[in-house]
Amino acid sequence: MAEKTVPTPPPAQRAGAEPASEGARGDATMEPTHSEEEYTPSAVDIYEDDQGLVVLADLPGMEPGALDVRVDNRVLTIRGRTQHLATGTPVYREYELTGFFRQFQLPEEIDQAGIEADLKQGLLTLRLPRAAPAPSRRIEVRT
Amino acid sequence: MSVYDPFRELERFRRESDRGGGTGAEPAGRHWRLAFLPGRAARQYPLVNLHDDGETFTVEALAPGLDPAHLEVTVVRNTLTIAGEKPGPANVPPERIHRSERAAGRFVRTVELPTELDADRVNAQYKNGLLLVSVPRSESAKPRRVSVQAS
Helix, strand or coil: EEEECCCCEEEEEEEHCCCCHHHHHHHHHCCCCCCCCCCCCCCCEEEECCCEEEEEEEEECCCCEEEEEEECEEEEEEEECCCCCCEEEEECCCCCEEEEEEECCCCCCCHHHHCCCEEEEEEEEEEECCCCCCCCCCCCCCC | CCCCCCCHHHHHHHHHHCCCCCCCCCCHHHHCCCCCCHHHHHHHCCCEEEEECEEEEHHHHHHHHCCCCHHHHEECEEEEEEEEECCCCCCCHHHHHHEEECCCCCEEEEEEECEECCCCHHHEEEEEEEEEEEEEECCHHHHCCCCCCCC
């Protein structure tokens, strides 16, 4: 499963951005250096099992309601904003929670309707079942 | 695709050399040997953020996908130790793995805090893949106002 190297905003955002208004707002992109919002690509494990592909993505700090997983035109998008839990004055910082965003190009043999997602303790498990092979059939030749 | 930030790497290197090459949990020099695997080996796991409200230190650790039952949090004097195991995909033959970016395995991280801690009132919570440990300062470490008598 190939990663999409030039990230595109999910369709909801594309629809909301009107090309005519506010000049540059129209060509919204999720490319890291051009993106309007900061995000981190989440680390993933991808492996195959007998049913299809399994994607494990680390999304620490993600509330289940804040996560948006979608498939649009064979592009899988994982996206969501995260928040820190700790309160008090920060005195030492090794990481920052902003949001996660990552996209993958799905192979053709994935059954897009059968994709299941499960988020537990910041770990997203996506199951992408293989589509059943199309049955062989005879094609009528018209004359 | 992650964005390589040389300034962040520099800052990390500066912090690590300030501490003399690493924390008590990892032998010095290990960073050098495994530096070509920065994602899983050279970096300390889990990453922590430290907050302080004057009374209590709150350590927030980035540790998604763990089983809270196997997390060990210990406090001795002024050090907090977080140990546990991050499970990887089980029983997957190597030829079926397409990507492996989430490191897995056992980890230990020791965080040294600036004052003595009250080990009896430590509270640890695991939520949404973040471990939140609040450790109050011990009574003896709190500042005490001394009244000055005029003579």
